[in-house]
Amino acid sequence: MSETGFEGIAVDALDEAGAAAELARLAALIHRANTAYHTEDAPEISDAAYDAAKARNAAIEARFPGLKRADSPSDVVGAATAEGFGKVTHAVRMLSLANAFDANELADFDAGVRNFLGLEKAAPLAYTGEPKIDGLSLSLRYENGVLVQAATRGDGEVGENVTANARTIAEIPQEIAGAPALLEVRGEVYMGHEDFAALNARQAAEGGKTFANPRNAAAGSLRQLDATITARRPLKFFAYAWGALSEPLAETQSEAIARLHAFGFTTNPLTRRCESLEEMRAHYAEIEAQRATLPYDIDGVVFKVDDLALQARLGFRSTTPRWAIAHKFPAEKAWTCLEGIDIQVGRTGALSPVARLRPVTVGGVVVSNATLHNEDYIAGRDSKGEPIRGGKDIRIGDWVEVYRAGDVIPKVADVDLSKRPEGSEPYRFPETCPDCGSEAVREAGDSVRRCTGGLICPAQAVEKLKHFVSRGAFDIEGLGAKQIEMFYADEVLPIREPAEIFTLQVRDAATVSKLANRDGWGETSARKLFAAIEERRRIELRRLIFALGIRHVGEVVAGDLARHYGSWAAFSHAVDLAGPAGQRHLAAEAAVREEREAAAADGRRARVSETEAAAWAAEPAVPAEAKAAWDELVGIDGIGAAAATALVAAFHQPAERASIDRLAGALEVIDAARPATEGSPVAGKTLVFTGTLEKMTRAEAKARAEALGAKVAGSVSAKTDLLIAGPGAGSKAKKAAELGVETIDEDGWLALIGEG
DNA sequence: GTGCCTCGAGTTCC
DNA sequence: CTCGAGGCAC
Structure with a gap:
């Protein structure tokens, strides 16, 4: 302990004055050590002395709680409590990126962007390309140039507050000059190869646990509850994006990155502007060639539309931006033995086969399970009966090649037939539920077998x-x-x-x-x-509907239903009413399926519409209000016959219905609010687009309208509030006129939303 | 009828 | 994260 210079003074023996002086000295010592760790080659004190200093600081604070300093090293601002990190709701969501796994998918991306924007194939369109760092993303919030908050991505909506930890990363500036009043900088926290090796060596020497790969080490280090531990970990940071801003950073992605660099952030030196698909491919090849010699892990190349105005037009899909893609490197693979196949039963009764593997390292992680998807995948055929893996089936005892799809989900890619054990048999997929013994059936055209229990x-x-x-x-x-x-x-x-x-x-x-x-x-x-x-017990309607776990009703559809019906009473009443019509729909569907099968067997064309009409006629007539309720249900954008019949079935199955009623009786359901986007002229309105749009594509128009809180429907009904009709509008415009629905043209629409 | 696009339901490991 | 399929536009 000679380095710290307090040998001999036992904590128990300290008086108040001595303790206060000692706490001041330890605070200075530990803070200095934290910064020295990043900025100097040789740490000022040894790890053991550092740990001893921290332990001593904590012990003195425990004995004299009143003397705890405002800048106590055990209590950094924003530090995590024993329960974990605080939650942070991102002002702008942190999304993930869509992936491309080969040059064709990259070309598809480019074509998709051009299509959405209505650009010609040959029109100039630039992208930025940069290595995709294999770390974890972080959002840094600067107010008036001062770092006030750092948050992990979390689920994209809500992340964890890791401010105290982020402050210990040397490449993250505490203050920046010349920045907008509000600036959220986003980027990747990572650990370099050398630092990772050194850390693991140190951990091993100290008897601590070592990390499987640099990414896990970076994640584990950033999520330390004690920020002083994070401070001792060699984390780095590349800035590559931004979230909330008080003013625009630039007009292009590349200029914006240059500004982040000027603010003092490290940006990746391999970031380039690519003027064409050919240049993107070349840049990908260049980065791939350098991959092995880079001092950090990368798993692909990210391309973004350079023009920020175009990025804004392209907007977002539900979880990914339309203007960016990650072109991933081919996944690492490994061979191992398939020791068994287990069947899991999901909440919808789906029987999912899982491969039990002899543990094998794939991409830095030991894998012992892998998904086998479904019956057909094991048999070596896809759902259309086409052979996959060259038609090779998968048998217990086989040597199989495993990779981690998207670097996460282990999958079986191939089978080595030359190593197949003598006398092995094709895997027989169970036809009863392994859990309850009920029959497990596959519906026509469905790839999964389901327990009927x-x-x-x-x-x-x-x-x-x-x-x-x-x-x-x-x-x-x-x-x-x-x-x-x-x-x-x-x-x-x-x-x-x-x-x-x-x-x-x-x-x-x-x-x-x-x-x-x-x-x-x-x-x-x-x-x-x-x-x-x-x-x-007080619960939002959308959560309740989602929680019921009805097939085809996930988070988004539940949200649509909640928004449409507003209250539990209205929703459940509507599904009840729609029941008879739903039953009839089911019967008609079954008749059509039968007709299709019969026609295929006889080698003739199926008479679909006649059969459907006949089936409808044969069923007992349903009350008009049932028909109306059904039409309203399937008329909701995003809800079709499959979701509607699943809802109706759940509400009409006596046991399930009783269970739902018992639940609803115990709750106080919060009505759904109309999506009243502030100041939006179309919030809560139902719009229909028809004819040719000239200034924007249909997808773009729909995305814009939805961003303004409008609902975009496919056909005109009494519920339609506004029809936007371009040239060539036909039956929809006529129907709108009959129903007295307000109709405007594209220019009128643009004027309405303030883009005229 | 066909071809996107989005959503739901499944999955692993830390 | 991927796959399959439902929903919808063309």
Whole structure:
């Protein structure tokens, strides 16, 4: 301890004055060590001395809590609490990128961009190209040039507050000059190869855990709850994008990056402007050639439309921008033995085969499981019966080639037939559910086999409950997948259906063996769980609809339904009403399917419309209001017959309906708000575009309208508020006139949204 | 009827 | 993250 110069003075022996002086000295020492670690070749003090200084600081603070300094090294501003990091909602969402895996997909991307913008093939269109760093993305918020917050990507909407940790990264400026009043800089935190090797060597020497690869090391280092540990990790940062801004940075991507560089950020030196698809391909090849000699990991090349005005026009799909793509390098592969095939049962009853593999390292991670998708994939055919992998099937005992799709999901790419064991048999996919024994059937044209057990099947019931408490649904704190499994199996205090979550506390009060007395539970954790459940008794309509776990009704569709119907009463009433019409639709669909099969067998053309009409006529007539409710349901943009019939089926299946009613009775449902985008002239209105649009493409017009809170429908009905008709408008314009729907032309539309 | 595009449902490892 | 398929435009 001689380096720190406080040998002999035991913490117990310190008086207040001595303790205060000691805390001041330790704070200075530790802060100095943190900065020295990044800026100087040789650390000022050894790791052991550093750790001792920190431990001593903590011990003195524990004994004299009143003396804790404002700049205490154990308590940096924005530091995480014991519960974890604070949450940060991103002002502008942090999206992921669409991928291209070969030159053709890159060309498709370019063609798609041109198509959306209505550009000719040969029209000039520039992109920027830069290496895709294999690290983790970070958003840095600067207010008046001062770093005030750093957040991880999280799910793109909400990330974690890692401000204290980010402040320890030398390449992240604490202050910048000449920047807009508000500037969110985005980029990648990563660890270089040499630093990674040195860190792992140090970790090994100290008996700590080593990291599998630089990316994990960077992620693990940034997410340290103790920022002083992050400070000792050699993290670096490349800036490549931005989020919220008080004023535009530039007119092009490349100028904006140059400005970030001028502000003091490190930007990647391999960033280039590419004037054509050929230049993009060449740049990709150049970066790929340098990959092995770069001092950090990259996994591809990112291309972005250079013109920011065009980026704005292109906008976003649900999870990715239309103006950027990541051209990924081919994935690393490895051979190993397939030791077994397990069947998992999902919440919809889908039977999913999972490969159990002899553990093998692929791209720096040990893989022991891989998805086998479905029955056909194992058999070596796709859903149309075309051979894949050259028609090779997959058998237990085979040598298989594994890769991680998108560097994440392990998949089986190939089979080595020369190593196939003698006497092996093709895998026989089970025709009954491995969990409940019910028959597992494949519907015509479906690639997955499903357990027909429904709510009787324990696997389905558990998975449905897990879905119910998942993030986009009820998201109850302290009630995750593990707890659901525990409660499902519980004899005394079971949760076998969603409604039982909301009776848990009452039932607990009535039993002798209280939750709070069990292993792993205490007063506090039980009380917290009950409080979290109570908090969710008030629930947004969209979350409730999503949580029901009805097939074809995911987060987006649930949101559409909630927005359309507004309240639980209106929604459930509409689905009830639509029931008879839905049944009739199902019958007609079955008849058409039969006709198709019969026609295929006889080698003649199927009489689709006649069969459909006949089936409709044969069914008992449905009340007009049922027909109207059904038409309204399938008329909602994004909802078709499949989702509608699934909804109707769920509400009309007695057991399922009873379960839904019990749940709804326990809740207070918050009505959905109309998407009143402020100042938008079309918020909440239903629009229809028809004819040829000349100033923007249809996709673009739709995206713009939706961004303004409008709903874009495909056909004109009494619900339509506004028809935008270009030249060549036909039946829709006529119908709009009949219904008295307001109709404007494209210029009128542009004027309306303020772009005239 | 055909060809995008988006969404849902499945998946692994840390 | 990928695949399949539903939904919708052409």
